[in-house]
Amino acid sequence: MKTDVYFARDKDFGVIAYENAKKQNVFLQIAAVDYAPQICSILICDKEYNIEKVIQNAFQYSLTKVEDMDIGWKYKHVWKPLMNIHIERELNIKQVELFHAKRDLGILIQKLQEILLFVEPSESGLQAYSHKIRELLFLSCSDLESTLKKYQFGKNERMKDYIEILKYVDLTKYKISLVGYANPYKCSPFENWNADKPAKSLSWYEAYNKLKHDREKNFPLATLENCINAIAANLILFAVRYSPMSLYNENDVCSNLARSALDYKVENSKDFYIPIFEGRKSYQGKLGVSYPFKNGEQIDYVYDIHELIPFEEREMK
Numbered sequence: 001m002k003t004d005v006y007f008a009r010d011k012d013f014g015v016i017a018y019e020n021a022k023k024q025n026v027f028l029q030i031a032a033v034d035y036a037p038q039i040c041s042i043l044i045c046d047k048e049y050n051i052e053k054v055i056q057n058a059f060q061y062s063l064t065k066v067e068d069m070d071i072g073w074k075y076k077h078v079w080k081p082l083m084n085i086h087i088e089r090e091l092n093i094k095q096v097e098l099f100h101a102k103r104d105l106g107i108l109i110q111k112l113q114e115i116l117l118f119v120e121p122s123e124s125g126l127q128a129y130s131h132k133i134r135e136l137l138f139l140s141c142s143d144l145e146s147t148l149k150k151y152q153f154g155k156n157e158r159m160k161d162y163i164e165i166l167k168y169v170d171l172t173k174y175k176i177s178l179v180g181y182a183n184p185y186k187c188s189p190f191e192n193w194n195a196d197k198p199a200k201s202l203s204w205y206e207a208y209n210k211l212k213h214d215r216e217k218n219f220p221l222a223t224l225e226n227c228i229n230a231i232a233a234n235l236i237l238f239a240v241r242y243s244p245m246s247l248y249n250e251n252d253v254c255s256n257l258a259r260s261a262l263d264y265k266v267e268n269s270k271d272f273y274i275p276i277f278e279g280r281k282s283y284q285g286k287l288g289v290s291y292p293f294k295n296g297e298q299i300d301y302v303y304d305i306h307e308l309i310p311f312e313e314r315e316m317k
Contacts, residue, residue: 005069005274006051008061009033013040015061016082016274017051018071024303025051026277027059030082035265037081037272043291044279044303058297072276074311075168077151079243081272085308087243098242104143105238105247106254108231109261111136119224121178121185126225134211134222140230141208147237151316159198159205166193168316169240173269176232176262184263185225189233204229235262273311279303 006017014030014037027043045054055061074083074090083090115136119128145162154161165171171190178184194201199209207221208230235258238247247258258264281289285304292298 001072001276002068002070005067005071006055006063007065007067008055008059008063010059010061013061015055015059017055018274019047019051020276020278022278023047024279025049025054026279027051027054028082028275028277029059035267037266037269039082039084039275042277042306043299044277044306045291045299046301049299054299058293058295058299060293060295069274071274072309072312073314074273075316076313077241078169078316079240080169081266081269082275083243083273083311084245085275086310087245090311091241091243093242093246098246101147101238101242102247102252102254105234106257108136108140108143108234109254109257111139112228112231113257113261115224115227116178121181121224121228126185126223126228128224129220129222131222133224133227134215134219137204137208137211137222137227137230140227140234141205144205144230144234144237147234147241150241153316159202160195163193163195163198165316166190166195170269170271171236171240173266173271174236174239175265175267176235177265178228179259179261179263185228187225187229187232189229189236202233204233232262235264239264275311276309277306278309280305280307 001021003018008015012032014033016028016030018026020026024044025047028039029041030037031040032038052063055063077091079091115132119125148162149156151165153164174190175186175188177186189204192201200206204226207226210218210221244264247255280303282304288301289304290298290300291302
């Protein structure tokens, strides 16, 4: 549906507000807006409460913009921030496929941890290269290609086809860092990906290509840094296809490996879904439920039951 969407902010928190199809005003309070945006509270009230006044006087946030937007839609098999509820349904996740993806990613992380037992990811250590690192770089890039093939862009053969995914999700803002180090290595493997040089603009992937064609000449490119970037790229694509919650919020081998080895963030991204919520009142809600604010303001007779309207799915063409 198309509607005016209000964006407001106060430090690390934000508010996204709109009027839904039932003429209810919806306020989504967003936490960690700059690196891991997620909905932390929902307020749904009647239209009589002016959106701008509630934002400014009750939330006491600064209104940044109002934009006429189409909300409540998603791309097929693409997770984005603010898709926090009913993820399996929204992404149509098949459990068998998810288990296979976790197994593959878990193997990459486990092999990386084995290498990090012998090579410190310091400035000089990141440039270390070896046959073990080369093997893991090859495995990581091969797995990455298999994941990208699932989206079936163009001829579905090489990076000039796969880069089409950037039209649908901004991978350049996804960042990964090593866990457990005083000065952890941080990377954004897709940061420089561009259509002019779809393979060469990813230095770690270009290293993989050069090693394939001339291993002896290009052996020094089999570095720990390139390997970490390739594994980070796999983790990012896992999060896009299955959501980071399917990885970091679970208690299985792959999830435990990921939490212990790699930290995941989406920094300064404006690429997110806006879900549509509608309100209902329980028996208690009909008697009167209030939503209190920190400054003493409150809104009476709010809708205490929040229903997420399923996202409208759009194909990636």
